[in-house]
Amino acid sequence: MAGLSLLPGWSNGAPAIIRNYNKPDSKINGVQIGCITYSFRSLPDQSAEATLKYVTDCGINAIELMGGPAESFAGMPESTLDRRRMYQLAGKRRSGETLTDDEAKEFASLQEQAADYAKVVAAWRAKADFQKFEQVRKMYKDAGVSIYAFKPGAFSQNNTDAEIAYGMKAAKALGASHVTLEHPSDDAHTLKLGKMGEQHKISVAYHGHEQQTFTFWDTALAQSSRNALNFDAGHYIAAGHTDIMAFLEKHHKRILSMHTKDRQSPANGKGNLPWGTGDTPIVEILQKMQQSRYKFPASIELEHQIPEGSDAIREVQKCLEYCRKALA
Template identity: 45%
Template sequence: MSVTRREFGKLAIATVPGALLGEGALRSAFAAAKPNSLIKGVQVGTITYSYRAMKDQSAEATLKYILDSGISAVELMGGPIESFAGAPAMPFRPAPPPAARPAGPAAAGAPPTPAGPGGPGMRRQLTPEEVAAREKYAADLKAWRLSQSMDKFKALRKMYNDAGVTIYATKMLAPNMSDEELEYVFSVAEALGANHTTLELSTDGAVLKRLGAWGEKKKVYVGYHTHLQGTLTAFDEAFAVSKANMANVDFGHYVAAGSGDPVVFLEKFHDRICSFHLKDRKSKENGGANVPWGQGDTPIQRILQTVSKNKYRMPATIEMEYEVPATSDPVAEVRSCVEFCRRVLA
């Protein structure tokens, strides 16, 4: 099947009754000032994983975090999306200590494994009761997903759009989903106005082919995210098997892995990058640490200036992963990353 970028751009514009948005006061609270993080032609956004440490993870609270960060476009993860639509709540979600936090967003819909004794980064085994609760939750969530219309997701899109925030991507895919679940995930992305949905890069050729075929069918790109496995050749098979398979490359991890100059990747594959993640990390030779922007080795300035100069249209996604100072919070830190982008693009 031949699918062009123009065809993918023809996603339906959703309109829904205002009653689906809930209380009018909520809408007016978001309507006061609309952000604009389109900077010198570069759409700077963030993934909502950046706000993972905030207590309230609802779609409404997440929207406020985005607005307070000065962000006008977002990669929205499945948690806020599905809680807004009424998904069953997780039976437990114990948070790992800071040293045990994962390096990137967990697979959509899967509760994190609790961290426990044994030292930083160690994980304890789930109890039989927790295993049973997790399995029941997975079954309940799947049943709920397959029973949904798109009305609530269209309402969520309208709430975000009315506040000045575009949803350019969702993170809800998992490689082992059934066809019915894939239909749901791609339909949600379309209802939200996203032109791609993301997941971790697979090395399974059958998975790459299957998901690419679904992307072609639904006119929504599949964006494969990388951690330290990102290299100049990491996406070759994904690109080869489907035009719908795209890169959601993380340039901070790229530097920490010692994979070379991210700008080389950007210029070579600019037409196959649906969006890219930005963070500042030390190089592999310097230990690879995640640090506040401007203190690491990721060439953020050159990356953003290359996008601006060449008029590339993929969003630059802030993924705030460094340790938040005790005197700050994730919202303030994402806002500082946005300001960093403004300075280097001035």
């Protein structure tokens, strides 16, 4: 440091260098690579602090934050619900597989537990302290990580208007430009969310699975300037579509974030595979983003089977390295 002070060419830049020393950087040649923190769901500690460490260990500097880490930091009552099992059974059913009788009973019980817990959460959200979310924002920012999207379970048809408003206010306190949720397939609800987004000055980005089509978001986009896309490139390929580049050209101004994973086409089994071994044209997509200067982040979403001897952090690191090579 003493040496730096003697070098006139360095003197003005040194403070910025010090601030950014040893901080993550996943913006690669103009393309922001991010990550949805759902990718770390297999790791035992889901606190805001642990999640931040997972993100920085991966070298990621921008994220879509799931609700759990931020809301638990803000004091939301804990649940005994086995969410991993619930996600597993829900995913099996969503993929078209038939649940066994025992699995169906288990899933129904989990849904009942979730409904009871939802009432407790709604009461807590009505009195939530938004300064806690600002503290999360600062903690992440100090570590070099920005939060571009927030995904709490607060925006479904089962949530009250007060909960929806809470979710939008929390997202703003976190510094997010948009909230994300599964597309409800309900035009009245997307209209409502879009209008509430206008009121709270935050955008609402709808995520899709294999129901995504070229025109899937058209109604919601027409309803409000605050309605947008949380596009999923992998699911789009698994749905059998071959026009993903044209899709990006059509919607890039309304895509606020894009989930990125490597899935197979229907002809090859629709599997989630390690990057570079499936049918999602990830390299071409990233290069298109780079060449066309698209502004939305590509969010790594770890969905493929974690190999024995590896873990979520190592797999996300591999995905990020894949992006670096694609954008070199």
